[in-house]
Amino acid sequence: MNDNTGWWARxxxxxxxxxxxxxxxxxLFNLIFSPQFFRLEIKDGHLFGSLVDVxxxxxxxxxxxxxxxxxxxxxxxxxxxxxxxxxxxxTVTVLIGxxxxxxxxxxxxxxxxxLGASLLAGAWNGLLVSRARIQPMVATLVLMVAxxxxxxxITNGQIITIYYEPFxxxxxxxxxxxxxxxxxxxxxxxxxxxxxxxxxxxxxxxSVGTNASSSFHSGINEKNIxxxxxxxxxxxxxxxxxxxxxxxxxxxxxxxxxxxxxxxILAVVIGGTLMSxxxxxxxxxxxxxxxxxxxxxxIYSLGVPPEVVQVVKAVVVLTVVLLYxxxxxxxxxxxxxxxxxxx
Amino acid sequence: MQTNELLVMQxxxxxxxxxxxxxxVDFTLRAGEIHALMGENGAGKSTLIxxxxxxxxxxxxxxxxxxxxxxxxxxxxxxxxxxxxVYQEVNLCTNLSVAENILLGREPRRAGSIDWGAMxxxxxxxxxxxxxxxxxxxxxxxxxxxxxxxxxxSRALDIDxxxxxxxxxxxxxxxxxxxxxxxxxxxxxxxxxxxxxITHFLNQVYAVADRITVLRxxxxxxxxxxxxxxxxxxxxxxxxxxxxxxxxxxxLKKHFEPAPGQAPVLEAKNLxxxxxxxxxxxxxxxxxVLGMAGLLGSGRTETANLLFGVDDADSGxxxxxxxxxxxxxxxxxxxxxxxxxxxxRKADGVVGALTVxxxxxxxxxxxxxxxxxxxxxxxxxxxxKMIQMLQISTPGPEQLMKNLSGGNQQxxxxxxxxxxxxxxxxxxxxxxxxxxxxxxxxxxLVLSLANEGKGCIFISSELDEVLRTSHxxxxxxxxxxxxxxxxxxxxxxxxMEAIAGTGVSTEDTAAAAPQHAVAAGSAx
Ligand SMILES: Nc1ncnc2c1ncn2[C@@H]1O[C@H](COP(=O)(O)OP(=O)(O)OP(=O)(O)O)[C@@H](O)[C@H]1O
Ligand SMILES: [Mg+2]
Numbered sequence: 130m131n132d133n134t135g136w137w138a139r140x141x142x143x144x145x146x147x148x149x150x151x152x153x154x155x156x157l158f159n160l161i162f163s164p165q166f167f168r169l170e171i172k173d174g175h176l177f178g179s180l181v182d183v184x185x186x187x188x189x190x191x192x193x194x195x196x197x198x199x200x201x202x203x204x205x206x207x208x209x210x211x212x213x214x215x216x217x218x219x220t221v222t223v224l225i226g227x228x229x230x231x232x233x234x235x236x237x238x239x240x241x242x243x244l245g246a247s248l249l250a251g252a253w254n255g256l257l258v259s260r261a262r263i264q265p266m267v268a269t270l271v272l273m274v275a276x277x278x279x280x281x282x283i284t285n286g287q288i289i290t291i292y293y294e295p296f297x298x299x300x301x302x303x304x305x306x307x308x309x310x311x312x313x314x315x316x317x318x319x320x321x322x323x324x325x326x327x328x329x330x331x332x333x334x335x336s337v338g339t340n341a342s343s344s345f346h347s348g349i350n351e352k353n354i355x356x357x358x359x360x361x362x363x364x365x366x367x368x369x370x371x372x373x374x375x376x377x378x379x380x381x382x383x384x385x386x387x388x389x390x391x392x393x394i395l396a397v398v399i400g401g402t403l404m405s406x407x408x409x410x411x412x413x414x415x416x417x418x419x420x421x422x423x424x425x426x427x428i429y430s431l432g433v434p435p436e437v438v439q440v441v442k443a444v445v446v447l448t449v450v451l452l453y454x455x456x457x458x459x460x461x462x463x464x465x466x467x468x469x470x471x472x
Numbered sequence: 473m474q475t476n477e478l479l480v481m482q483x484x485x486x487x488x489x490x491x492x493x494x495x496x497v498d499f500t501l502r503a504g505e506i507h508a509l510m511g512e513n514g515a516g517k518s519t520l521i522x523x524x525x526x527x528x529x530x531x532x533x534x535x536x537x538x539x540x541x542x543x544x545x546x547x548x549x550x551x552x553x554x555x556x557x558v559y560q561e562v563n564l565c566t567n568l569s570v571a572e573n574i575l576l577g578r579e580p581r582r583a584g585s586i587d588w589g590a591m592x593x594x595x596x597x598x599x600x601x602x603x604x605x606x607x608x609x610x611x612x613x614x615x616x617x618x619x620x621x622x623x624x625x626s627r628a629l630d631i632d633x634x635x636x637x638x639x640x641x642x643x644x645x646x647x648x649x650x651x652x653x654x655x656x657x658x659x660x661x662x663x664x665x666x667x668x669x670i671t672h673f674l675n676q677v678y679a680v681a682d683r684i685t686v687l688r689x690x691x692x693x694x695x696x697x698x699x700x701x702x703x704x705x706x707x708x709x710x711x712x713x714x715x716x717x718x719x720x721x722x723x724l725k726k727h728f729e730p731a732p733g734q735a736p737v738l739e740a741k742n743l744x745x746x747x748x749x750x751x752x753x754x755x756x757x758x759x760x761v762l763g764m765a766g767l768l769g770s771g772r773t774e775t776a777n778l779l780f781g782v783d784d785a786d787s788g789x790x791x792x793x794x795x796x797x798x799x800x801x802x803x804x805x806x807x808x809x810x811x812x813x814x815x816x817r818k819a820d821g822v823v824g825a826l827t828v829x830x831x832x833x834x835x836x837x838x839x840x841x842x843x844x845x846x847x848x849x850x851x852x853x854x855x856x857k858m859i860q861m862l863q864i865s866t867p868g869p870e871q872l873m874k875n876l877s878g879g880n881q882q883x884x885x886x887x888x889x890x891x892x893x894x895x896x897x898x899x900x901x902x903x904x905x906x907x908x909x910x911x912x913x914x915x916x917l918v919l920s921l922a923n924e925g926k927g928c929i930f931i932s933s934e935l936d937e938v939l940r941t942s943h944x945x946x947x948x949x950x951x952x953x954x955x956x957x958x959x960x961x962x963x964x965x966x967x968m969e970a971i972a973g974t975g976v977s978t979e980d981t982a983a984a985a986p987q988h989a990v991a992a993g994s995a996x
Contacts, residue, residue, distance in 0.1 A: 329837045329845045332830060339825040346782060346812065346820045347888065348803040348838035407825040 148416035187422030188310035189369035196365030204406025205265035212276025214386030217370025251363015280382035300375030338406025484533035490867030513879030514865030556633035566613030571595035742788035763942030811894030824874035858887035
C-alpha cells in the first residue's frame with residue numbers, strides 16, 4: 130500500500146514517466162558508447178554539441194508533435210503535416226524570392242503568408258473531418274497527396290534558393306546562446322499548454338476524443354473543437370516549414386518534411402497519448418520527439434550505414450512501445466512491489 | 473459439502489487503488505437455482521462477477537466449480553469452463569449484425585467458411601425464445617438499448633453453460649420482456665443450470681430468486697432463502713435503513729396547479745419529426761413534474777431528444793421561458809436553461825477516460841464556453857458537493873469515471889445536470905441501475921427541485937415511480953402522444969390502459985383526433 134503513495138509511485142503515475150525512462154535509456158547508451166555525445170562547447174557565445182544539435186534539428190519534429198498531439202487526442206490523425214510543411218516553405222521562399230541580398234516582399238509578410246497558408250490547409254482538414262464527417266486518416270490523406278502538388282504550383286515546379294540573410298536567422302540564428310528554433314518551439318508549446326490547460330479547450334478535446342456523443346449531449350461543440358484543432362496542427366506544421374526552409378535556404382516541394390508525419394505520430398505515441406484519443410500529454414510528446422531525434426543523431430554519430438538506420442530505429446521504437454504495453458507494465462508493477470522499491 | 477453445490481467462492485478479496493471492493497466474500501451457487509446478488513451501488517456485485525469470469529483477478533481466495541479449483545484467466549476461458557455471462561455494460565459490436573453478435577466466435581461453418589444461412593437461422597431461433605422479433609441481419613447499433621440487451625442475453629443463452637450470470641439484464645426491459653426472460657430462466661433452472669441474477673428491482677428478485685446473497689461495502693452480509701426473507705428486511709440488510717423511511721416522500725409532493733395567468737416555462741407546439749414523432753403539444757409549468765410513460769419505442773426518448781435539440785424538429789416550435797428558438801442544439805438548450813439526462817448512459821453520458829470531477833462539470837463548462845474556465849478549485853468544490861449530495865461511492869473526485877460502478881456512473885451524469893442548475897430538467901430513465909435507497913433519494917430530489925420552482929420532465933418505464941413523482945402524466949404510444957392524465961384520473965390502471973391502447977375512451981379520441989385528445993388533456 131505504501132507503494133501507492135511514495136514519490137516513486139507518484140512519478141510512475143504521471144504521464145511523462147515512461148517517455149523519461151525511454152529518453153534516459155538512449156542517453157545511457159550514448160554515455161557508454163559515445164561519450165562525446167554529451168560534450169558541450171561555447172564558441173562565439175553559442176552553445177555547441179550533440180545535445181544542442183538534438184534540440185535544434187528536432188525543432189520541426191517537436192512542432193509537428195505538438196499539433197499532432199492535439200489532433201490525436203480528438204481521436205483523429207493528421208497525415209498531411211509533411212505536405213503542409215512543403216506548402217509553408219514554398220510560400221515563404223517564393224515571396225522572398227531568389228534575389229541576392231534583398232527580399233521581394235517584406236519578410237514579415239512572407240512569414241505571415243506562409244503561416245496563414247498552413248492554417249488554411251489545416252482548417253481544410255478540419256472541415257473535411259468535422260463537417261463532411263470523413264475519417265481523419267482519409268481526409269488528411271487528401272492533402273498529404275495534394276499538398277505537395279500545391280507546393281509545386283507555388284514554386285512553379287522549381288527548387289527556389291534564397292539569398293536573403295535575415296531569413297536565415299529563423300533556422301540558424303542564436304539567441305542567448307541557444308539556437309533560435311528552440312525559442313519557436315518554446316513559444317508554440319507555451320501557447321498550446323496555456324490554451325489546453327488554462328482554458329476549457331483541453332477538457333473539451335479530451336472529452337470529445339473519449340466519447341464524442343456524450344460530449345455532444347453535454348453541449349460541447351465537437352465540430353468546432355475539431356476544426357480549430359486541425360487548423361492549429363496545420364499552423365504548427367507551418368512553423369516547422371519556416372525553420373526547414375530557412376535551414377536549407379531553399380524550398381523543395383518534393384522533399385521538405387518528407388515522412389515527418391510518421392515521426393510525429395511516433396513521438397505522440399511514445400509520449401503516452403493513445404491513438405484512440407482522450408487524455409493527452411504535450412510534455413510527453415516533446416520528450417517523444419526528442420527521443421526520436423536523439424536516436425537518429427546517435428545512430429548517425431556512430432557511423433551506422435544509412436540502410437541500417439531505419440532498422441535500428443524500428444528496434445528502438447519496438448522496445449519503447451513494448452514498455453508501454455499493459456502486460457509489461459503490470460509485470461514491472463509486481464516486480465517493484467515485491468522488491469519494495471523505495472517509497 | 474452439499475452435493476448440489478455447483479460453484480463455491482471462498483474468502484474472495486479484491487482491492488483497487490483506494491477501494492477495497494471485495495473483502496473476504498463467500499458465495500455458493502447450487503445447481504438448478506436462481507441466486508440473486510443484491511446490494512447498493514458500489515457494493516461489489518459486478519466485481520464479484522468479474523473476478524469469477526476472469527475480467528479481474530482476485531487478490532486472495534478460492535473458486536471451485538464442481539468441486540475442483542478454477543482460476544479463469546479471461547472471459548473466454550470462463551466460457552470454456554461453462555460460465556456464461558451477460559455483463560452490466562452491454563458489450564456488443566454495434567457495427568456487426570445481430571446474428572454475428574450472438575454467435576461471434578462460434579459461427580457455424582461449412583467447408584471452412586461461415587455458413588450465413590445457418591448462422592442467421594440459429595440467431596433467429598435463440599431470439600424467438602425471448603420472443604424478440606428483429607431482423608438478425610441488420611446491425612445491432614440500429615436497435616434501441618432494450619433490443620441490444622436481449623441480444624446480449626441470447627448470446628449468453630447459446631453457450632452450453634453450467635453457470636449463467638446476468639448482471640442487471642433487465643434494467644432497460646419492460647415488464648413484458650422481463651417476464652419472457654424469466655420464463656426462459658425458469659426453464660434453464662429446470663435443466664439444472666445455476667443462475668446468478670443481479671438486479672435492483674425487488675419484485676423481480678422475489679419473482680424468480682430461490683436464494684439471495686447480500687453484499688454491503690464489499691463485505692458479505694449473508695445468504696438467505698428468498699421465501700424466508702421479507703422485503704423490508706432485505707432492504708434493511710442492503711442499506712441499513714427501513715423501507716418505509718425510504719419511501720416516505722415526507723410531504724414533498726404537493727398538489728400542483730398553475731397559478732392563474734402563469735405562463736408555461738416550456739411549451740411545445742406541434743413539435744414533431746417525420747418518421748420518428750408525430751407532432752405533439754406539451755406545456756410544462758415551473759414547479760411541476762410532468763411524467764412520461766409508454767412502452768419502449770413509443771417515442772418518449774425521441775420527444776426528449778427534440779426538446780433538448782439533440783435532433784432537429786421538422787415541424788412546430790419550442791418555447792422556453794416564452795422564447796422560441798429554431799433548432800437550438802444541446803449547447804443553446806443548456807444556455808436557455810434546459811438539462812437532459814439521456815437514456816443510454818454508456819453511449820451518450822459517460823466520458824470514461826475523464827475523472828468524476830470533469831464529468832460533473834462538463835455541461836456547466838460547455839455552457840460557459842471555451843475561455844471562461846471554471847477554476848479547478850471551484851470544480852473540485854462542485855464535484856465534492858455533488859458526491860455528497862447524491863452519495864456517489866468513489867474514493868474522490870479524481871477517480872476515473874470508468875472505474876465507478878454502473879449505478880454510480882448514473883449518479884454522476886445526474887450530477888452533471890444538477891450542476892448546471894437548469895430551469896427545466898428532462899430526465900430519461902434517471903434511476904436505471906440505481907439502488908432502492910438512492911432511487912428514493914432521487915425521487916425526493918426531483919420533487920424538491922419542483923418545489924424550488926423548477927420544471928421537470930420525468931421519463932421512466934417504472935409506473936410506480938412515475939406516479940410517485942409526477943403531477944401529471946403524458947402517455948406515448950406508437951410515436952404519438954395519446955393521452956394526458958392528472959389528478960384522480962391518474963393511476964396505475966388508467967395509465968396501463970392508455971399505454972396498451974385498451975382504454976376505450978382514450979383509444980377512440982386518440983385514434984380519431986390525436987391533436988384534439990392532447991388539447992383536451994391539457995385544458996385544465
Ligand atoms: N477498475 C476499477 N478501478 C477502481 N475501482 C473500481 C474498479 N472497478 C470497480 N471499482 C470500485 O469497486 C466498487 C465495487 O464496484 P462494483 O462495480 O462491483 O459495484 P456494483 O455492486 O456492481 O454496483 P452497481 O449496482 O452500481 O452496479 C466500487 O466502489 C467501484 O468504484
Ligand atoms: Mg454493477
